[in-house]
Amino acid sequence: GENVEQHPSTLSVQEGDSAVIKCTYSDSASNYFPWYKQELGKRPQLIIDIRSNVGEKKDQRIAVTLNKTAKHFSLHITETQPEDSAVYFCAASRGGNEKLTFGTGTRLTIIP
Amino acid sequence: GAVVSQHPSWVICKSGTSVKIECRSLDFQATTMFWYRQFPKQSLMLMATSNEGSKATYEQGVEKDKFLINHASLTLSTLTVTSAHPEDSSFYICSASGGTGWGGYTFGSGTRLTVV
Numbered sequence: 001g002e003n004v005e006q007h008p009s010t011l012s013v014q015e016g017d018s019a020v021i022k023c024t025y026s027d028s029a030s031n032y033f034p035w036y037k038q039e040l041g042k043r044p045q046l047i048i049d050i051r052s053n054v055g056e057k058k059d060q061r062i063a064v065t066l067n068k069t070a071k072h073f074s075l076h077i078t079e080t081q082p083e084d085s086a087v088y089f090c091a092a093s094r095g096g097n098e099k100l101t102f103g104t105g106t107r108l109t110i111i112p
Numbered sequence: 113g114a115v116v117s118q119h120p121s122w123v124i125c126k127s128g129t130s131v132k133i134e135c136r137s138l139d140f141q142a143t144t145m146f147w148y149r150q151f152p153k154q155s156l157m158l159m160a161t162s163n164e165g166s167k168a169t170y171e172q173g174v175e176k177d178k179f180l181i182n183h184a185s186l187t188l189s190t191l192t193v194t195s196a197h198p199e200d201s202s203f204y205i206c207s208a209s210g211g212t213g214w215g216g217y218t219f220g221s222g223t224r225l226t227v228v
Contacts, residue, residue, distance in 0.1 A: 096209070100146065103155065104155050105155050
């Protein structure tokens, strides 16, 4: 089955700096790669996703890049703000009604 | 947008009793429902996948007789934790797939289960 690895497990950055979180996946048939932000005790909140027919997608301060050949994808957050502090999860799926496999998570702390 | 309502949001039960968690898709037909468990400071681990009208598919290591999943309709799926023990205390969350045009996965709000 799919295996998703995520690094780093914790990340602290100064407010205003950029944060990068990286994930690798094992199933070459995966074609949908979402990123979630999770507050304590809450549901995962989709912040951006990418499908395998594109290599990069951007939404304001957030961007995701995908390298299908190397089977890795990354989350980039620019101009970080204190409210960006949370746990972030990457995930991978074959899409449709196939299961979603999560990475191990990254606790991001923005230092004011 | 697609909404999945999950109840209860939290529950405390005694060891040996059973607890039922419900997930309802409010504005779309959830052809597939995924059930996850999340322990503190850990990731979401898939427990099982259920399709409407058929038996659930459980992930390796998940006891199907302990975690009963029913997906009898396109809008309702339930997870029953039977004979609960303290080690079953966790955050349980459902996720539905099947919205129009496949917009991804819609998560319920989660259920915090504490077994005492």
